[in-house]
Each structure stands twice: as C-alpha cells, then as structure tokens.
Amino acid sequence: MENDAARIRDALSAIADVRTGLAERMASPRWFHPLLGVLTAQHVLVQGVDDRNWTLPSFLLLVGGATALVASARRSRGLLVACPRGPRSWAVMCLRVGVVFAGVWIAAVADDVTTTVLAAVAVVLATIWLGRRYDAALRRELDVSATRIRTPGDGRAR
Amino acid sequence: MSTTPAFDEIIHAPNRLRICAALATVTEVEFATLRDMLGVADSVLSKHLKVLLDAGYITLAKPVGFGRVRTWASFTAAGRRAFDAHVAELRRLTTTAPAAASTAAAQETPAGAPGEVTG
Numbered sequence: 001m002e003n004d005a006a007r008i009r010d011a012l013s014a015i016a017d018v019r020t021g022l023a024e025r026m027a028s029p030r031w032f033h034p035l036l037g038v039l040t041a042q043h044v045l046v047q048g049v050d051d052r053n054w055t056l057p058s059f060l061l062l063v064g065g066a067t068a069l070v071a072s073a074r075r076s077r078g079l080l081v082a083c084p085r086g087p088r089s090w091a092v093m094c095l096r097v098g099v100v101f102a103g104v105w106i107a108a109v110a111d112d113v114t115t116t117v118l119a120a121v122a123v124v125l126a127t128i129w130l131g132r133r134y135d136a137a138l139r140r141e142l143d144v145s146a147t148r149i150r151t152p153g154d155g156r157a158r
Numbered sequence: 159m160s161t162t163p164a165f166d167e168i169i170h171a172p173n174r175l176r177i178c179a180a181l182a183t184v185t186e187v188e189f190a191t192l193r194d195m196l197g198v199a200d201s202v203l204s205k206h207l208k209v210l211l212d213a214g215y216i217t218l219a220k221p222v223g224f225g226r227v228r229t230w231a232s233f234t235a236a237g238r239r240a241f242d243a244h245v246a247e248l249r250r251l252t253t254t255a256p257a258a259a260s261t262a263a264a265q266e267t268p269a270g271a272p273g274e275v276t277g
C-alpha cells in the first residue's frame with residue numbers, strides 16, 4: 001500500500017514536472033510580438049491616412065501575416081497553445097484585442113496624420129508589452145496548475 | 159462539470175502519462191519536442207504514441223509545407239476526458255491512500271482490485 005501511495009505521488013509529480021517544463025518553453029520567439037505589432041500598426045495607419053481603398057488589403061495582410069507568424073512560432077517552439085489557459089491570460093488577451101480596436105477607431109475618427117501615427121506607435125508598443133505579459137501569464141498559470149496538482153486534497157483535477 | 163475519477167491503465171504507464179500531461183497542457187506538441195521532453199529514443203516515443211493512437215486518445219498530423227515534414231500530436235476529446243478522469247482518480251487515491259495504508263497493512267489487496275495502482 002505504501003508503495004502504491006508513493007507511485008501515485010510520483011505519477012502526480014511527473015505530471016507537474018511536465019507542466020513546469022512546458023511553462024519554460026512557452027515564451028514566444030523574440031521577433032513574434034514586434035512583427036505582430038508592425039502588422040497591426042499598418043492597419044491602424046491605413047485607417048487614418050487612406051481613403052479606405054486600402055482597408056481590405058490591409059486587413060487581409062494583418063490576418064494573413066498573423067497566421068504566418070503563429071505558424072512560424074509554432075514550428076520554432078515545437079508546440080502550440082491555441083487559446084488562453086486561465087483568467088489572467090484571458091484578461092491580457094482581451095486587453096490586447098481592445099487596444100487594437102481602440103487604435104483603429106481613434107485613427108478612423110481622428111482623420112489626421114499626427115493622431116494616426118501616434119495611435120499606430122501606441123499600438124506597436126502595447127502589442128509588444130501585452131504580448132510579453134500574455135506569455136508571462138500563461139507560464140504563471142501553468143506553474144500554478146503544477147503546484148496545485150502536487151497538493152493533496154485539492155479537488156481540481158486540471 | 160466535475161470529472162468522474164477513473165483509473166486508466168493505458169494512460170498510467172510513466173512515459174504515456176507524461177505524454178498525456180503535455181498534450182493536456184497545450185493544444186499541439188511536435189514529435190521532437192515530446193522526445194526531448196521525455197528523454198527517450200524516437201522508437202520508444204513512436205511505440206507509446208501508437209498505443210495512445212490505437213486507444214483513440216490522440217491524433218497525429220503530418221502537415222506538409224516548407225521544410226521537412228514534422229509530426230504533431232494532439233488530444234482527442236476522448237483522450238482529454240480519460241486523462242482528466244485518470245488524474246482525478248490519482249488525486250482521489252492520494253487523499254485516501256495514506257489512511258488506507260495504515261488501516262489495511264495486514265490486508266492483501268487482490269490483483270486488479272479497484273484502486274490498485276500498477277507501474
């Protein structure tokens with residue numbers, strides 16, 4: 001029985017170790033967030049300085065570029081996390097999306113070059129900063145789940 | 159929705175447990191990443207993936223594109239359910255095993271009895 005108890009603890013520790021190991025691999029490549037920021041910023045710029053003829057091509061460039069970036073990061077890391085894993089990473093993800101919408105809206109409403117450029121720069125910086133916060137939130141959530149699984153008596157399985 | 163604890167012999171083998179733990183944590187994992195994580199040979203990992211694949215717990219994909227073809231593994235819904243149930247059972251046993259160990263030291267547990275854990 002004691003051997004069984006030890007084996008069970010070892011099995012739970014192995015699961016926790018895997019989560020900790022994956023948390024260390026979770027960081028996006030260095031180029032990911034800056035390039036995503038540039039892709040987003042070009043869409044913001046187009047809203048402010050263009051006569052709307054380039055809105056659709058710019059949007060397609062954003063979507064296509066973001067898809068290619070995710071595919072490259074997936075190959076580079078050897079793993080894919082398709083969606084946030086907990087409340088903190090969900091919150092950061094929602095904030096990222098909100099910043100992009102705000103940037104596009106400000107550029108479209110303001111309709112002057114200086115405001116548009118400032119909005120685009122703000123979107124680049126926010127995308128980079130929030131992207132790194134998102135990675136950190138994912139890692140933290142995995143670390144917390146690894147700690148939780150080692151703790152007997154906690155009813156949550158995941 | 160709570161998970162009903164259920165021990166799963168297929169998942170419980172140490173390397174398969176770690177493979178499943180990885181697949182439960184992320185959406186997709188590449189073969190080489192799993193191999194490095196487990197520290198096993200390609201053939202050993204292939205064997206374990208085959209067992210999980212035959213059980214319907216994982217899917218393997220080899221998307222074609224630029225560069226060499228890589229194998230990606232991901233959980234099926236059944237695999238995720240089985241893993242969650244297995245972890246729930248391990249956790250249940252963790253809370254009950256110490257008490258059981260002290261009270262049932264003199265008792266023999268029949269082979270294959272519910273709750274018995276084998277390597």
